Amino acid sequence: MSSDVQSNIKRSEHFGELQKVVDALFADDEAPYLAQVDPEAAFRVSRLQVVLAAEAADLPDDLQRIASLLPPGEYTRQQLTDQLNAMLHAAEIPCK
DSSP states (O other): OOSOOOOOOOOOTTTTHHHHHHHHHTOOTTHHHHHHHOGGGOOOEEHHHHHHHHHHTTOOHHHHHHHHTSOSSEEOHHHHHHHHHHHHHHTTOOOO
């Protein structure tokens, strides 16, 4: 049996770019420690930080639009990824 499995999923040329933005926003090494010590103090980013990071990363227009449509507030990594994935699916933008 071959280990070279081919996928029939066609991925965007920008696949993973939004993930890189999220990774950069949550690159603080102390964030996991803070979340363990006090979950309420878990590292969060604001909508504005996400929008600015998306613009700085020069994401394509449709992904920048998704970032700009985030509801106002602050997000943990999990909350942000959940929100972005929901918005990508609603906008029918492939996230794979």
